[in-house]
Amino acid sequence: xxxxxxxxxxxxxxxxxxxxxxxxxxxxxxxxxxxxxxxxxxxxxxxxxxxxxxxxxxxxxxxxxxxxxxxxxxxxxxxxxxxxxxxxxxxxxxxxxxxxxxxxxxxxxxxxxxxxxxxxxxxxxxxxxxxxxxxxxxxxxxxxxxxxxxxxxxxxxxxxxxxxxxxxxxxxxxxxxxxxxxxxxx
Numbered sequence: 508x509x510x511x512x513x514x515x516x517x518x519x520x521x522x523x524x525x526x527x528x529x530x531x532x533x534x535x536x537x538x539x540x541x542x543x544x545x546x547x548x549x550x551x552x553x554x555x556x557x558x559x560x561x562x563x564x565x566x567x568x569x570x571x572x573x574x575x576x577x578x579x580x581x582x583x584x585x586x587x588x589x590x591x592x593x594x595x596x597x598x599x600x601x602x603x604x605x606x607x608x609x610x611x612x613x614x615x616x617x618x619x620x621x622x623x624x625x626x627x628x629x630x631x632x633x634x635x636x637x638x639x640x641x642x643x644x645x646x647x648x649x650x651x652x653x654x655x656x657x658x659x660x661x662x663x664x665x666x667x668x669x670x671x672x673x674x675x676x677x678x679x680x681x682x683x684x685x686x687x688x689x690x691x692x693x
Contacts, residue, residue, distance in 0.1 A: 508624045508627040510616050510618050511593070511616070511618075512615070512616050513614070513635050514614045515614070516610070516611065516612045518605055518610050519610075519611060519646060519649065520646075521529075521608055521649050522609065523579050523620065525649065525653060526608075526609040526684075527579045529648060530582060530600065530602075531541035533547070533548070533553075535652075538651075539641065539647065539648035540641055540644060541637070541640050541644055542558055543556065543558065544553045544556045544558045551574075552572065552573075553569070553570070553572060555568065555569040555571065557569065569588065569589050570586070570587045571586040572584065579602060580603070581598070581600065582600045583667075585597050585637055590637075591620065592619060592620055592623035592630045592633060593630065593650075594618045594620045595617060596615055598612050598613070599614045600614075613638060613642070615638055617634060637660055
């Protein structure tokens with residue numbers, strides 16, 4: 508069996524900036540990627556800690572590399588042994604502004620393990636289901652993040668009005684998190 512290839516295109520109901528902010532925030536990966544508790548690593552190094560102690564592939568970590576990251580445009584990853592059925596997977600996510608949100612194209616290419624080669628039809632289906640699940644989780648986490656931001660903005664506005672007589676200002680937003688390093692996507 509040759510490589511597994513899937514492509515999914517669609518639209519996300521959020522700005523390009525908000526979409527990229529969540530995608531590039533390593534500390535938020537566990538909020539939206541099923542089975543992953545945390546994403547760690549510096550620069551190009553990426554380590555995804557599985558929620559279960561041993562994970563589906565018998566290992567507690569998925570090792571990977573950030574191949575390319577162009578803010579607001581593209582993220583390209585190489586993952587080693589992401590599942591028991593895939594020896595490796597290359598993941599590319601392309602983004603662009605679209606009317607009322609962000610258009611995306613997700614492409615996954617992976618090589619099946621020996622077990623995966625025996626279960627060829629299942630590998631493609633399982634990869635597609637996992638990608639769709641990640642998209643659902645991402646949309647949900649993005650909606651929750653936007654709702655929290657709206658709540659903070661409303662609270663800050665109310666706080667600023669109540670503190671106006673004291674000469675104080677509303678608290679400012681501070682951006683934190685492990686944003687991915689930039690390099691050109693091919």
